[in-house]
Amino acid sequence: MTAPGASSEVRASPGAVTPRPLLLSGNEAIARGAREAGVRVAAGYPGTPSTEILETLVRLDPGRQVYVEWSTNEKVGLDVALGAAIGGARALCAMKHVGLNVAADTFMTSAYTGVRAGLVVVSADDPGMHSSQNEQDNRVLVRFAGVPLLEPADSQEARDFTVHAFDLSERFDVPVVLRTTTRVSHARGIVAPGPLRVAPGLGFQRNPAKLVMLPGFARSRHRVMLERLEALEREAETSPLNRIEWGDRALGVVTSSIVYHYVRELVPGASVLRLGFSHPLPRALAREFAAGVERLIVVEELEPFLEEQLRALGLAVEGKAYFPRDGELGPEAIRRGFVRAGVIAEAGEKPLVSPPTVTRPPVLCPGCPHVAPYLALRQIGAVVSGDIGCYTLAAIEPLAAMDTTVAMGSSIGMAIGLARSGGATGPVVATIGDSTFLHAGLPALADAAYHRTRMTVLILDNGTTAMTGGQAHPAAGVTIRGDAAPTIDLPAVCRALGVEFVRVVDPYDLAQTQLALEQAAAFPGLSVIITNRPCVEAPVKVRDQPYTVLAEQCIACQYCMNLGCPSITWSAEWHEGRRKVQIDPVTCTGCTVCAQTCPTEAMVGLPGWSKPR
Numbered sequence: 001m002t003a004p005g006a007s008s009e010v011r012a013s014p015g016a017v018t019p020r021p022l023l024l025s026g027n028e029a030i031a032r033g034a035r036e037a038g039v040r041v042a043a044g045y046p047g048t049p050s051t052e053i054l055e056t057l058v059r060l061d062p063g064r065q066v067y068v069e070w071s072t073n074e075k076v077g078l079d080v081a082l083g084a085a086i087g088g089a090r091a092l093c094a095m096k097h098v099g100l101n102v103a104a105d106t107f108m109t110s111a112y113t114g115v116r117a118g119l120v121v122v123s124a125d126d127p128g129m130h131s132s133q134n135e136q137d138n139r140v141l142v143r144f145a146g147v148p149l150l151e152p153a154d155s156q157e158a159r160d161f162t163v164h165a166f167d168l169s170e171r172f173d174v175p176v177v178l179r180t181t182t183r184v185s186h187a188r189g190i191v192a193p194g195p196l197r198v199a200p201g202l203g204f205q206r207n208p209a210k211l212v213m214l215p216g217f218a219r220s221r222h223r224v225m226l227e228r229l230e231a232l233e234r235e236a237e238t239s240p241l242n243r244i245e246w247g248d249r250a251l252g253v254v255t256s257s258i259v260y261h262y263v264r265e266l267v268p269g270a271s272v273l274r275l276g277f278s279h280p281l282p283r284a285l286a287r288e289f290a291a292g293v294e295r296l297i298v299v300e301e302l303e304p305f306l307e308e309q310l311r312a313l314g315l316a317v318e319g320k321a322y323f324p325r326d327g328e329l330g331p332e333a334i335r336r337g338f339v340r341a342g343v344i345a346e347a348g349e350k351p352l353v354s355p356p357t358v359t360r361p362p363v364l365c366p367g368c369p370h371v372a373p374y375l376a377l378r379q380i381g382a383v384v385s386g387d388i389g390c391y392t393l394a395a396i397e398p399l400a401a402m403d404t405t406v407a408m409g410s411s412i413g414m415a416i417g418l419a420r421s422g423g424a425t426g427p428v429v430a431t432i433g434d435s436t437f438l439h440a441g442l443p444a445l446a447d448a449a450y451h452r453t454r455m456t457v458l459i460l461d462n463g464t465t466a467m468t469g470g471q472a473h474p475a476a477g478v479t480i481r482g483d484a485a486p487t488i489d490l491p492a493v494c495r496a497l498g499v500e501f502v503r504v505v506d507p508y509d510l511a512q513t514q515l516a517l518e519q520a521a522a523f524p525g526l527s528v529i530i531t532n533r534p535c536v537e538a539p540v541k542v543r544d545q546p547y548t549v550l551a552e553q554c555i556a557c558q559y560c561m562n563l564g565c566p567s568i569t570w571s572a573e574w575h576e577g578r579r580k581v582q583i584d585p586v587t588c589t590g591c592t593v594c595a596q597t598c599p600t601e602a603m604v605g606l607p608g609w610s611k612p613r
């Protein structure tokens with residue numbers, strides 16, 4: 001596929017430019033919509049399913065008219081975007097759902113300050129937890145903050161609602177949240193685009209009573225926020241994003257997001273209240289709809305968000321009694337719900353499920369520099385406070401070397417608590433990736449240094465944000481646009497925070513890594529070990545001399561299998577009732593770690609191999 005938008009303009013007649021339809025994912029369509037709305041500043045932190053939004057914005061802007069950055073975390077990203085909007089530039093901030101927790105401090109109060117130029121906050125939720133640590137429904141957070149919420153159901157709406165969101169934001173002087181779900185973000189659809197543009201800057205206007213949230217000023221801004229919500233509700237009543245589709249009056253379904261499409265397929269004849277602008281709830285529209293149908297059912301993914309608000313209006317409404325409150329609400333779950341509700345008959349209906357796919361558990365890549373440190377941590381009997389990144393896979397077999405993982409950056413603070421609990425059964429080690437360390441680990445390391453906590457922090461520095469596809473960060477030496485950038489010196493940062501024991505190790509040297517961890521654990525204070533091998537997949541693919549197994553030397557001890565390396569598989573040969581192993585030379589990256597675990601030196605570099613030029 002061509003880069004979305006990059007070559008989309010075709011000349012229909014001399015002088016006129018008509019953008020032709022594009023096949024876009026929801027995320028690409030949001031980026032497209034932002035460019036069409038004239039976005040000037042975009043910031044955010046990577047996180048599935050939101051990551052492609054900023055990456056597409058960069059591709060759509062070869063002329064660099066938009067300032068785009070990967071921020072150190074979502075709060076910084078929202079601060080950047082809010083500051084830009086207050087400075088008069090239309091701004092976008094993109095993150096996954098849990099990112100809004102990180103940004104929540106700014107988010108809640110941005111509803112008081114307002115924005116001046118349009119500010120759109122994209123929250124990409126992940127029902128079903130395809131790649132997340134929880135499946136919180138951010139509609140609840142948006143309502144809590146008192147800001148408007150738009151929920152596109154497909155790529156065309158992702159583009160349209162983004163454009164609409166910028167206008168709404170500017171008209172009502174409020175950040176607008178555009179909430180997608182994984183299906184909307186990642187499914188592709190045809191989009192009719194408009195022309196790209198850069199909105200004129202509105203300039204900054206000094207107004208401390210609006211922008212400096214001292215209690216005295218904030219009190220009146222809270223009232224402004226509440227009055228604005230009433231105005232927004234009036235807007236939602238007549239918004240084209242909300243509509244009643246009258247059909248059979250025996251059943252009325254209230255729904256939003258992609259679930260709308262599933263409902264339309266399953267009960268095509270029903271009346272539907274479709275909410276694209278779902279907060280504040282257009283209560284008059286909901287009452288009108290309820291009055292026009294005999295039975296009112298809400299079909300919504302995750303929380304009973306609409307259902308409870310409708311019930312609070314005194315309406316006789318059903319919903320979660322039939323539909324699950326957890327997991328993705330796909331067509332089959334909705335069909336079963338309608339069967340339970342007696343809306344459709346079970347008999348004769350084929351289940352709407354795809355043929356089962358073969359389950360492939362996630363694994364660390366061949367040559368992943370995260371493997372050996374966890375093997376070493378197991379050897380020293382550490383209690384490992386883990387974090388979120390590729391390395392979280394070390395929690396599962398065969399490494400099975402991680403004891404806790406909760407939220408990004410939590411490893412260090414939780415290690416402090418584990419160390420202070422007195423209950424740890426071994427040396428306490430926090431393990432954290434470089435991107436996560438910069439995201440939320442730094443303040444916790446300062447805390448550990450400040451209180452002289454006896455523990456070890458292992459920073460797994462692979463030079464990138466690997467888990468989300470290799471995005472840059474402040475220690476990666478590069479920006480989202482690929483420009484060279486200053487690189488944070490991680491050992492120097494740790495020393496500056498007051499850590500006395502700081503050591504850099506090569507994680508491909510198993511013995512050195514284990515020794516360093518043992519010494520760090522023996523140090524009577526706070527110690528930091530930093531690994532220094534780049535990710536084998538990004539930004540460049542690291543491929544060195546592959547290894548092979550000398551079958552006659554393999555005694556089938558299977559130690560190497562503890563690495564969980566996908567390149568090591570069972571061979572057809574046996575030794576004393578156990579299977580020998582072999583190495584796939586195509587996927588082996590030549591990291592040498594398996595050879596270091598082999599007691600008979602049966603693993604050697606593939607003879608006759610030379611690095612292709």
Ligand SMILES: Cc1ncc(C[n+]2csc(CCOP(=O)(O)OP(=O)(O)O)c2C)c(N)n1
Pocket residue numbers: 045046047048096098099102132133388389390391408432433434435436437460462464465466467468
């Ligand atoms: C608050 C929050 N933001 C974003 C994410 C998505 N995410 C998961 S791990 C991760 C960073 C991984 O990078 P790093 O710590 O360097 O480890 P690596 O994957 O490179 O080993 C990100 C951005 C998340 N889970 N939570």
